[in-house]
Amino acid sequence: MKITGIEAIPFAIPYRKPLRFASGEVHAAEHVLVRVHTDDGVVGVAEAPPRPFTYGETQAGVAAVIEKIFAPQLVGLSLLERETMAARLARTVGNPAAKAAIDMAVWDALGRTLDVQVTELLGGYTDRMRVSHMLGFDEPAAMVAEAERMRAGHGITTFKVKVGRRPVALDTAVVRALRDGLGDDVELYVDGNRGWTAAESAVAMKEMADLGLLFAEELCPADDVLGRRWLVSQLDVPFIADESAVTPADVTREVLAGSATAVSVKTARTGFTRSQRVHHLAEGLGLEVVMGNQIDGQLGSVCTVAFGAAYRLTSRRAGELSNFLDMSDDLLTEPLDIRDGELAIRPGAGLGVDIDPAKLEHYRQDA
Template sequence: MTALPATASTAPGANLTITEVETIPFAIPYRKPLAFASGSVSVAEHVLVRVRTAGGLVGVAEAPSRPFTYGETQASIVAVISQIFAPAVVGTDALHRERIHARLRRTVGNPTAKAALDMALWDVVGQAFGRPVTELLGGYADRMRVSHMLGFADPAAMVDEAERMRSTYGITTFKVKVGRRPFRLDVDVCRALRQHFGDAVELYVDGNRGWTPSEAARALDAMSDLDLTLAEELCPADDVLGRRWLASRTTIPTVADESATTPGEVTRELLGGSANAISIKTARTGFTDSRRVLHQCQGLGVEVVIGNQIDGQLGTACAVAFGSAYDATTRRAGELSNFLDMSDDLLAEPLQIHDGTLAVSGRPGIGVTVDEDKLQHYRVDL
């Protein structure tokens, strides 16, 4: 990983006072809808967040609206940033992240809005010091292995998609969306994938809160011979006792996702026995709180996986920047490929997956450039 040298405009000591926080909602269709137990997505309705400083630096990140997961919409993300967060941080030095986060925490909820603002600030700081964010966070590696999410379809279609991802991009780890009723629909899919690939691929499942604990237990029993490596959020996030019962009766590591959206919730899930692994999503905890979650998990000796919020390429660049920074987050493949399902994207230089891996850019900050013509074409606020 080669960092660009600092220039006069990006040297340490540049004025990092925040002068503006800009929000631009945009919409890019998917080539095909991604369906799962809690909903489906056919259009990426996201918000580009830009932080500008007095020294001329501009940090960027992307906030995905997920009303069925976090209760956030494009309109709510734009409103909370422009009306509450921006006035709270303008005039503050971008290096004073703890002061900024203390102000953001006064407002409850709004995780992806807070996360995008946090990552845009890290982008500014990386540019100011002429170093990639990956290096500022930890600098462990310059790339990650990639896992691809497979949405609901019939077994043949899901096998075909997985085979295309393996043959085209070298991806050999697949997260299979489950949680349908009857659960045999998903059992048949997982069995078809294992029969097609044998032991050449890793398979794990994500229920998006779709099953009751008893349904999940029966489904896992029916798939006990398929060598599944993880089982993520199979039951409702607020069914604490049911999830605790399920985690106690299965040998497959139980991953908390929607039930562990804050450091406090992570503590509850792990100490309460409802989960023994955690999905870290930079789209909902940014870089700052994702690091707090990671350190909790390391201290308690539990595994982590870098998750996907059906991110575009900008969000994916943030996820791989964080995931590459630490030993613990590189041990498993990160969910970094679903931007391939989008019909287009905003980056001037598209991300490229080669041999099943995605590399960080190596440029200062997050290291990406937004194509202004594409942004103009896809923005929905004009």
């Protein structure tokens, strides 16, 4: 079970339409496929989705740091030496998606070696999660139409609405249109990606007070310390810390400061090992937890549902598991299928997925 090599393969798959939100805009999934090889001939896989406008990583940077820095430090270690791996990766500052992908590929390789599903290794609470679909910036009618398609085609009844534009009325009108168009039997919550000020956020939330929102996420910047604390203190819905609370220490800081009352766990930036620590901390603090999405492809979504389904707390709420539907293609041999508003873990050892070699050859960027 020793690691003999780690590959980082950049690939790019266009989105069906540009995805727009307050912190950036993307036209293609320019991700990195990570493969961890062992001396038993097992290969574990995971996906690193760089987000330069949030964490500063680029596709080229992820591939370079894995191949030049991380791989030499980890080759020779056993798949079970995760604490040693984490300590060595921690020597290098930042690079959350690169570190997370290596960690998840190691877990996948371990599951394949032991012939056990990753979800079972993590906790094994259930085998599926309800799905939340993200709605990016658009006109109200277009966003309502997209939500209706998702409900009709996939049974999805929870929607995360991207907000954070100016004037605030642009977004409050969208959320109201969604509530009016979809009715009261759907769950709606908003994510500002730090686009509003604390004052703008307070105005917006008052305007939407009658819409039955589930959560509010990262409406204003965390470094507006007093403003955010003031905002959270007056909200009557949980305030989710996302990019402001990546590590357990971040979560502790934001919650104890009164700047958050819930947390988003994204395996794409904390892998399985660090996500466990965030989960356990949230459980101990009594926080709501949402499984978030870093605009992952199907492989990243498999990782999210594998972790989210493993625990009671993370499986209570709908997870953000559908962004792969915005991609024009993917790398898996068997595409994911959201049915009746749920996504199930894949059968088989590890993550239960295989990469289609022809598709990888077609989309890879280093050939």
